[in-house]
Amino acid sequence: MQNNHLADLSRINSDDSYAELRNDAAFWEPWARHALDELGLPAGELRVPGESTNPVLISDTGLAVKLYGEHWCGPESYASELEAYEVLAGADLPVPKLLGRGELRPGGAGWPWPYLVIERATGRTWREAADAAGPDDRPALLALAREFGATLRRLHAVPLTGPAVLRPDSRTFPDLLKERREATVADHREWGYLSPGLLDAVPAFLPDVDELLAGREPRFVHGDLHGTNLFVDPGLGGISGLIDFTDVYAGDPRYSLVQLHLNAFRADRELLAALLEGADWDVSDSFPREMLQFTFLHDFEVLEETPLDLTGIDDIDELARRLWGVG
Structure with a gap:
């Protein structure tokens, strides 16, 4: 079900508009909640931890949501990161576990906005x-x-x-x-x-x-x-x-x-x-x-x-x- 409080992703239509909104907590917080809800995961309190290339929100429930746009090498970044987590699964390394993935706009004509949900790094x-x-x-x-x-x-x-x-x-x-x-x-x-x-x-x-x-x-x-x-x-x-x-x-x-x-x-x-x-x-x-x-x-x-x-x-x-x- 579409949440009327979700920000309009079509506002991001260029490198400049992506740069302006990529770390905007108010813009992304409802979308992060939507992603976690789709995966049946608890959202809790969400915040942007700091400046990042891709939109990232972390939760006090121990989760991190990372989203990938079509600008700033987003498609390549998503493919590389997903592949890396799959390759690293089970390795003896302090790498947070990948818990789920999805798309904010699945099945549409435009960019689907894929996302990953990962365990939040501790410390x-x-x-x-x-x-x-x-x-x-x-x-x-x-x-x-x-x-x-x-x-x-x-x-x-x-x-x-x-x-x-x-x-x-x-x-x-x-x-x-x-x-x-x-x-x-x-x-x-x-x-x-x-x-x-x-x-x-x-x-x-x-x-x-x-x-x-x-x-x-x-x-x-x-x-x-x-x-x-x-x-x-x-x-x-x-x-x-x-x-x-x-x-x-x-x-x-x-x-x-x-x-x-x-x-x-x-x-x-x-x-x-x-x-x-x-x-x-x-x-x-x-x-x-x-x-x-x-x-x-x-x-x-x-x-x-x-x-x-x-x-x-x-x-x-x-x-x-x-x-x-x-x-």
Whole structure:
């Protein structure tokens, strides 16, 4: 039965209108209740937890509703996230359980607005925990980084059994890197975090993508491990949740370190070293250069949360050491 209090989804007909309404709690709260009611799940009190690419509402009953529009790569995000939850089902990982899915407008001529209902991640985000941590909490943060290293190792070992993006022969990841290789210098010039002279050297620094990936078995890669997609115990006692699988690939595990280190850890190399220790990562002498290559090939504005002034660095190797040196 149609609820007369539901907002008109036809208002979202462009990227701009989607951007304006995607985190509007008043617009989405009735629709989230409608979705939960359709699945026979309790709604309780609902709220928007913060800024997100897709509309998300969380409930005090322990549920999260995530909706996917046709703008801002919504169809691709929905397909990837649904595939990821199916592949991750039963894995020994702190991933919330997928409880149900449906469509807000099934069977119509327009976009059906698919949604997923997921268990709400417990604890608080890494960003909240790190920002609130004092000097006495430093050992606990390092221990959490080591624990997440072990978690990341298990994530990378999940079998790639998906039908599309998470299958071993998927071309999504190498094709993405090839696109980024062509666009990265122009993007970084616009973002302004690095010197023009250094950016002049980037095309020669970046290898051919097929050469970069040659001989490496594809792994389950989470490409957006930023500071609010990782949850920890309120008392800093352990990793409690890993969410948001819209950017997942059958790809190279090095890619997953970029957002994790530069966004979640804010380029804290001591935290990075602890994570690599926990992951039993083979750190070679070429690690800083390799990771700088993946930094330039990443799909996001990865230096946005890095609290370092990098504009005076003109040498590629100096930048690699500054960001990724863990020796």
